[in-house]
Amino acid sequence: MWWIVAILTGIGLALAITILIINKVVPRKVQGIEKIEEIASVMPGMNCGACGHPGCFAYAQALAANRDSIADCKCALVIREPEKLEALQQIFGQTLDLSNMKRRAVVQCGGNSEVIFNYSGAMTCKGAAQLQRGNKQCPYACLGIGDCVKVCPEGAISIEPETGVAAINWDKCTGCGLCLLECPQKVIKLVPEDTKIGFLCNYAPLRDIPGREKCEAGCIHCRKCFLACEAGAITWNKEKAVPEFDARKCTLCLKCIDACKQKVLRVVVDKEGKEVVACAAVPERTK
Amino acid sequence: MSRFITIFVSLAVINNFILVRFLGLCSFFGVSKKLSDALSMGLAVTLVMVVAAVVTWLINHSVLIPFGVEYMNIIIFILVIASLVQMVELYIKRTNMTLYNAFGIYLPLITVNCAVLGITLINASENYSIAESIVAALGGGVGYAIVLIIMSGIREKLELTDPPKSMRGLPVAFLTAMLLGLAFFGFGGMV
Numbered sequence: 279m280w281w282i283v284a285i286l287t288g289i290g291l292a293l294a295i296t297i298l299i300i301n302k303v304v305p306r307k308v309q310g311i312e313k314i315e316e317i318a319s320v321m322p323g324m325n326c327g328a329c330g331h332p333g334c335f336a337y338a339q340a341l342a343a344n345r346d347s348i349a350d351c352k353c354a355l356v357i358r359e360p361e362k363l364e365a366l367q368q369i370f371g372q373t374l375d376l377s378n379m380k381r382r383a384v385v386q387c388g389g390n391s392e393v394i395f396n397y398s399g400a401m402t403c404k405g406a407a408q409l410q411r412g413n414k415q416c417p418y419a420c421l422g423i424g425d426c427v428k429v430c431p432e433g434a435i436s437i438e439p440e441t442g443v444a445a446i447n448w449d450k451c452t453g454c455g456l457c458l459l460e461c462p463q464k465v466i467k468l469v470p471e472d473t474k475i476g477f478l479c480n481y482a483p484l485r486d487i488p489g490r491e492k493c494e495a496g497c498i499h500c501r502k503c504f505l506a507c508e509a510g511a512i513t514w515n516k517e518k519a520v521p522e523f524d525a526r527k528c529t530l531c532l533k534c535i536d537a538c539k540q541k542v543l544r545v546v547v548d549k550e551g552k553e554v555v556a557c558a559a560v561p562e563r564t565k
Numbered sequence: 566m567s568r569f570i571t572i573f574v575s576l577a578v579i580n581n582f583i584l585v586r587f588l589g590l591c592s593f594f595g596v597s598k599k600l601s602d603a604l605s606m607g608l609a610v611t612l613v614m615v616v617a618a619v620v621t622w623l624i625n626h627s628v629l630i631p632f633g634v635e636y637m638n639i640i641i642f643i644l645v646i647a648s649l650v651q652m653v654e655l656y657i658k659r660t661n662m663t664l665y666n667a668f669g670i671y672l673p674l675i676t677v678n679c680a681v682l683g684i685t686l687i688n689a690s691e692n693y694s695i696a697e698s699i700v701a702a703l704g705g706g707v708g709y710a711i712v713l714i715i716m717s718g719i720r721e722k723l724e725l726t727d728p729p730k731s732m733r734g735l736p737v738a739f740l741t742a743m744l745l746g747l748a749f750f751g752f753g754g755m756v
Contacts, residue, residue, distance in 0.1 A: 282634055289624070289641055293648040300652050308662045325670060333670035335658075 313369070314342045320365045381453035381468040382446070386480040387420035388542065389441030390495035407462035416493045418480040420444055420465045426457035472525040475534060476546040479520075497542045506537035569700045572693075574755070576704035582680045583712045584742075584749040589680030593713065594738060596671065603717035607710025609671040611703065614684050616653060617646045618702035621685040622695050635689070642685045643677075650676045680709055716745065 306312060314335070321334035331337040397406045397413040403425040411417035422442035427435045434450035435457060437443070444466070446457075457466050465480045479497040499519040504512045511527035512534060514520075521534075535543045582588045589610070596606040621642050629635050654672050657665045665672075675681060684705045688698040719741050728737050 281632065282637065285628060285632060285634060286637065286641065286644075289628070290644060293644065297648055297652055297655070300655055304656055304659050306659045308659060311659055311662075325673075333673075336666075336670065339666075 310342055314338050316369055317341050317366070320362050320369070322362075381455075382448050382451050382471050382473070383453060383455070383457055383466050384469050384473070384476055384546075385420055385444045385446060385466055386476075386478055387418075387443050387465050388478045388493075388495040389420065389422070389438065389443035391416035391419040391493045393442075403460075404462045412463065416481065416496065418463060418465065419493070420480075421463060425460045425462070426466060429456050429460045431456065470525060473523065473546055474525050474528045474530055475523050476544045477521060477523070477542060478544055479540075479542045495541050498540055500539070502537040502539070503534035503543060506533040508533065569697065572697055572701050573704035573707075576684075576687075576701050577708035577711070578749070578752045579755055581708045581712060581749050581752075582683065582705050583709060584746040586683065588683040589678050589709060592675070592678055592680075593716065593742070594735065597713055597716040597720055597738070600714065600717045600721060602669075602671075603713040604710075605667055605669050606671045606675075607706070607713050609668045610675055610678065610680060610709050611706025612668075613646070613650055613653070613672070613675055613678075613681050614702040614706040614709075615699060616649055617642075617681055617685055618688055618698040619695065620649055621645055622688060622693075622698045625689050638686065638689055639682075642682055642689075646681055646685070647676045680705065712745070712749075716742065719745075 315338075318335050318338035321338055323334050325333040327333065329337050331340055391414040393413055394415050395413050397409065399405050399409070401423055403412075403421045403423045406412050406421050406423055412419065412421045414421065420443045422437050422444060424435075424437050424444065426444050427437065431454065432450045432452055434447045434452075435444050436447070438445045444457075446466075453468055453471070455468055458464075458468065463480070469476075477497070479493075479495070481493070481496045497520060501514055501521075503521050504514040509527050509529045509531065511524045511529070512521045513524070515522050530545070532545070535545065576582070580586055583590065583593050592606060592610075596602050621638075624641065624645060625635070625638065629638055629641065650672065654665075657668065657672070684702050687705075688701055691701075693701055716738075720738060723737055723741070732740075
């Protein structure tokens with residue numbers, strides 16, 4: 279009996295010692311691996327993927343490659359723990375600017391879609407969404423009944439009477455995300471607080487392909503805004519076929535807004551940082 | 566030589582790990598959403614399978630069989646595979662970052678993949694020689710990669726379709742897997 283235990287223990291010990299030897303012997307040939315490993319040691323190590331990178335090590339790699347990306351450190355587990363944050367700041371030798379960690383909610387709908395039938399059921403967005411995804415022509419539109427108004431603890435949301443679309447007051451919005459959970463159309467998104475250009479269309483291009491005629495102010499995925507941008511602030515998300523904006527590079531030249539024939543893009547915050555259209559739902563119809 | 570080919574084809578296609586033996590199913594549905602991920606995963610599984618097959622063969626024939634403790638092979642193989650993956654990962658991470666990035670997160674994740682444990686147990690129960698074990702592991706890995714790549718190709722196309730709401734995502738993937746499995750049963754009469 280005893281030798282069975284001995285075999286198992288022996289194999290386990292041998293493997294442990296081999297790992298130890300490999301750890302000591304194998305040279306670190308890859309450039310900058312020490313720094314990456316140092317950063318990775320601060321990471322929580324649970325590979326949750328919430329930061330958008332495949333695992334903590336990949337995130338450490340991205341941080342090491344681009345020192346500036348420390349500013350958009352998205353790992354909530356690091357940010358919440360003061361010791362880890364301190365360690366990360368020591369590695370980089372700079373204090374973290376956490377200001378753009380803050381998020382604000384945006385209603386991604388211009389309210390241009392026509393009402394195609396009168397809904398007279400239970401007056402909630404959830405009820406209306408049960409019937410052919412709402413009474414508007416576009417199945418991705420804001421229904422404007424106001425489930426989000428009721429759920430907002432700050433009272434930051436109201437329904438614009440002109441467009442019939444929810445509007446969010448950024449002075450009051452804390453970016454808690456409760457309205458995102460409540461909205462059946464998934465038309466509300468959280469964006470960084472420093473967002474300058476708003477993208478006001480929730481139209482999902484990969485479904486219902488023949489849908490362009492459904493709204494005159496819907497994104498037709500023409501890439502004109504991406505091509506017009508000279509500051510390199512717009513990247514084209516091929517998978518979703520929508521533009522993505524980098525507020526730090528944006529110079530507010532407004533070329534993308536001029537280029538957009540569908541008027542999907544709006545200025546959200548101007549050069550002085552003053553809010554122009556906080557809610558992103560603008561009373562301006564093409565019809 | 567023909568024996569090697571038989572073993573390879575048998576494990577790659579006829580007794581395919583995913584569709585016929587039903588091993589490694591969680592990674593089959595988890596990683597088959599994107600073609601690039603499927604390639605990385607297939608590559609990593611093949612590599613780990615081959616390394617694990619060699620090392621477990623050595624341990625099986627130098628320790629377990631002489632001491633007459635073959636019944637302990639499951640627990641010992643799990644131990645060996647888990648630490649092997651750690652060693653391989655450590656080595657690749659420090660010497661070749663390009664390769665490490667190609668494997669991505671999937672190398673540590675397959676530490677506990679049952680397809681990898683499966684190949685070592687099959688090798689032990691079939692009494693394969695070391696060369697046969699390597700060929701079997703290669704076949705198993707290639708078969709795994711093929712199915713993962715086919716599935717991810719189909720699922721990328723499925724993204725463009727508009728199935729009923731209750732069928733979106735996993736349900737339609739399950740149906741696809743069923744049809745794929747039926748197709749692979751057609752290989753059953755080959756050998």
